[in-house]
Amino acid sequence: MSNWTEGDVSVNGIRLHYYRTGGEKSAVVMSHGITDNGLCWTHLAKALEANYDVIMVDARGHGQSDKPDEGYSAQDHARDLAGLIEALELDKVSLIGHSMGGAIVGELANMYPDCVSHLILEDPAWFPRNDNRAHEETIKRMDDWAQSVVDRQKLSDEVVEAQVRKDNPQWHDDEIVPWVQAQKRVSPKVMQFGYTASAWWEIVPALTCPTLIISGDPEKGVVISRDLEAEIRALNPKVQIVRLDAGHSVRRDQFEAYVAAVKDFLSQT
Numbered sequence: 121m122s123n124w125t126e127g128d129v130s131v132n133g134i135r136l137h138y139y140r141t142g143g144e145k146s147a148v149v150m151s152h153g154i155t156d157n158g159l160c161w162t163h164l165a166k167a168l169e170a171n172y173d174v175i176m177v178d179a180r181g182h183g184q185s186d187k188p189d190e191g192y193s194a195q196d197h198a199r200d201l202a203g204l205i206e207a208l209e210l211d212k213v214s215l216i217g218h219s220m221g222g223a224i225v226g227e228l229a230n231m232y233p234d235c236v237s238h239l240i241l242e243d244p245a246w247f248p249r250n251d252n253r254a255h256e257e258t259i260k261r262m263d264d265w266a267q268s269v270v271d272r273q274k275l276s277d278e279v280v281e282a283q284v285r286k287d288n289p290q291w292h293d294d295e296i297v298p299w300v301q302a303q304k305r306v307s308p309k310v311m312q313f314g315y316t317a318s319a320w321w322e323i324v325p326a327l328t329c330p331t332l333i334i335s336g337d338p339e340k341g342v343v344i345s346r347d348l349e350a351e352i353r354a355l356n357p358k359v360q361i362v363r364l365d366a367g368h369s370v371r372r373d374q375f376e377a378y379v380a381a382v383k384d385f386l387s388q389t
Contacts, residue, residue: 121166128184131203132191137184138204139176141169146237147213148172148386151201151221153369154245154310155269157183157302163294164216164371167379172214172386177204179221181310183302192312194220194245198227205235214238214386219245219343219368223318229331230323238386239331242370242378243342245313246320266308273304288372295372324355331359332385334378336366343368360385 126139139158148168150161158176165174178185179197201224205213214237217225222244229236272280281300284291291299333352335344344352349361362381366373 121162129204129207131200131207132196134180134186134188134191134200136180136186136200136204137178138208139165141165141172141174143169143173145171145173147175147210149175149177149201149205149210149213149215149225151177151197151215151217151224152179152182152302153219153221154313155182155303155306156218156221156299157305159183159298160295160302161216162298163292163375164379164382166294168382175204175208175210175213177201179224179310181307183305187307187309189309190312192310193316194223194227194313194318195231197224197313198231201225201228202232202235210235212237214240216240216242216382217244218242218371220313222246223320226320226323226327227318229329230326233326233328236329238388239327239329240382240385241331241333243335243344243368244320244333245318245343246348247317247343248348249317249319249321261314263311266311269303269306269308269311277301277304288369291369291372292375295375321351321355324352324359327356327359330385330388331356332381333359333361334370334381335361335363336368336370336373337363340367342366342370 128135128137152160158178161176181187215225222241229239336342364374364377371378
């Protein structure tokens with residue numbers, strides 16, 4: 121990490137912060153989940169930096185990026201990432217996104233297909249379509265989550281860290297410490313993301329780049345259910361889907377298997 125750099129770009133009227141491993145290598149842009157930040161990719165970035173220029177972005181409302189009052193849909197975030205890619209003068213990039221970040225990079229690959237070489241979605245926030253009840257439940261969950269963010273920010277880092285270690289004994293220190301710090305620097309406004317569902321059923325058929333979805337065990341609270349997986353496969357048989365023995369935070373639960381899947385996929389032309 122000693123050679124890593126960080127900086128800001130101005131996109132869509134806001135300042136977006138990023139971290140970068142650097143080097144004259146193929147670029148991999150990482151988009152984190154809701155309430156996380158760019159440094160929550162530290163563990164994976166360390167595993168990839170020998171062969172890739174890894175760029176970890178603080179999404180709007182998170183980390184050191186600006187926290188505007190609005191503009192938190194997947195499309196808004198995707199336009200932010202596209203602006204960053206342009207500002208950094210990157211050629212075709214590989215995209216990796218987790219949860220909210222998965223929905224974001226899916227939107228980006230659909231909106232700006234010419235700038236994407238590979239797409240990796242870690243249990244993306246794609247929810248059942250035509251299900252008003254599920255959408256209402258998602259909005260309520262986001263409102264509750266926003267309150268939990270406010271409540272957590274009143275606690276000391278030591279208390280939050282002790283709880284996450286207790287709940288997730290399998291997580292590496294490089295996952296835990298950035299996660300704890302991220303919780304203190306996120307705005308509750310980011311929960312607006314959940315108010316507008318990402319139309320994945322329109323995105324999936326349009327994907328032209330190599331695409332990999334890495335999900336976990338449906339019994340462990342993942343978003344991509346067996347039924348959703350079947351729909352995705354029917355819409356675009358070229359999309360690869362793998363499942364690991366993990367929950368929603370797949371890479372944190374099964375890091376070695378996750379890294380192996382990512383490296384193998386990125387090596388494919």
